Amino acid sequence: MVAKPIDHxxxxxxxxxxxxxxALFKDNSxxxxxxxxxxxxxxxxxxxxxxxxxxxxxxxxxxxxxxxxETVVTNNI
Numbered sequence: 001m002v003a004k005p006i007d008h009x010x011x012x013x014x015x016x017x018x019x020x021x022x023a024l025f026k027d028n029s030x031x032x033x034x035x036x037x038x039x040x041x042x043x044x045x046x047x048x049x050x051x052x053x054x055x056x057x058x059x060x061x062x063x064x065x066x067x068x069x070e071t072v073v074t075n076n077i
Contacts, residue, residue, distance in 0.1 A: 008051060008059035018048055018064040025052065033059060040066075 034051035046066035
């Protein structure tokens with residue numbers, strides 16, 4: 001098995017934390033590498049993510065799953 005290089009990393013947040021951080025980034029004109037995206041709106045499988053670049057050039061992905069354990073099991077993540 002060959003290891004794949006890691007091109008990004010970041011935290012898994014609660015939806016409220018994710019929304020607050022997103023608002024903070026927008027209020028401070030942070031540029032998004034991947035614009036905020038929410039899939040499965042208002043369902044158990046709802047998930048959101050966005051990606052930004054830090055000053056050192058690292059890609060940071062911030063995401064949430066509405067029902068983390070159910071989403072992981074259902075989608076075989």
